[in-house]
Amino acid sequence: MELKTTKYSVDGAVATLTLSRPHRRNAWTGRMHTEVRWVLEQAEQHPQVRVVVITGEGRDFCVGADAQALEGHTSKGGYDAGTTADLAMPGYGIVPEFDQHFAFMMALDTVTVAAVNGAAAGVGLVLACYCDLRFAASGAKLTTAHGPLGLPAEYGLSWVLPRLVGITRSNDLLLSSRKFLACDTEGWGLFNEIVDAGRLLDRVYEYARDMAARVAPSSLATTKRQIYLDQHRDVGTAVAESDRLLREMIPSPDYREGVRALTERRLPQWPPR
Incomplete structure (x- = not known):
């Protein structure tokens, strides 16, 4: 355009x-x-x-x-x-x-x-x-x-x-x-x-x-969506959804890189979104 x-x-x-x-x-x-x-x-x-x-x-x-x-x-x-x-x-x-x-x-x-x-x-x-x-x-x-x-x-x-x-x-x-x-x-x-x-x-x-440098792309996107969706939910549903997301995101490349960066005391190198 x-x-x-x-x-x-x-x-x-x-x-x-x-x-x-x-x-x-x-x-x-x-x-x-x-x-x-x-x-x-x-x-x-x-x-x-x-x-x-x-x-x-x-x-x-x-x-x-x-x-x-x-x-x-x-x-x-x-x-x-x-x-x-x-x-x-x-x-x-x-x-x-x-x-x-x-x-x-x-x-x-x-x-x-x-x-x-x-x-x-x-x-x-x-x-x-x-x-x-x-x-x-x-x-x-x-x-x-x-x-x-x-x-x-x-x-x-x-x-x-x-x-x-x-x-x-x-x-x-x-x-x-x-x-x-x-x-x-x-x-x-x-x-x-x-x-x-x-x-x-x-x-x-x-x-x-x-x-953008410190926070994982997947975390930014997911947390943002939680913030706005949870305004339409009860607290129990919000907790259950956060538990589900936690299980889903633990195996992700962003999590692995975040842990490595934390232990190596450096800024993460996030993969493309």
Whole structure:
């Protein structure tokens, strides 16, 4: 696919997906939606990629839906996603609950890390919230955005945001659609780290590369899936499933290499995924 609204690069075990419409503050379009899913599928199929960093080009992460697209919904008398039927389907087919826009990110083997370098509104905030890990520049401006437009909370944000920050804070953000800064959320659980804008990407790549080097690919993928599936399970089922996975993973090459690296006091050399 020719990328017109995003950029994609791979450096060892870490890939980068950059939202790239800086002249429109990386506003979301149907084309961008299509490209993001295609890029994530490429990363998912890459034998070496373990982590995907998602960020925005320029001063913004993503300011939400493009205003021209919003006007288009009005003129057409209904919602038009601006996408075609041949959307990439990364993560689909694992469990039905994840076979939806953005929820599919929970079913990916690769770990997604949002580097929120600037404004994130509406679907931009949604994208960040569905990433597995989130880092933000302290001055990044955020908002759920939907309220003043007379729209519902988008893409299941009413499900994911309370699980990140709790019902009281999420009610504030979802019902008021007020603007707030990343630095205002210190201690909320919305972001793993909040850092100065100039250090954001350096810190994110440091974290991503360390994780990819130390943690077995099979463990990353399996643990991620446990985290999200166990939100729909009782504790007994979660324990039983972890026991089953333990028996399944003990004979694996990743386990053998992990044990050797531990006893030899060196970094593991993980085989391709």
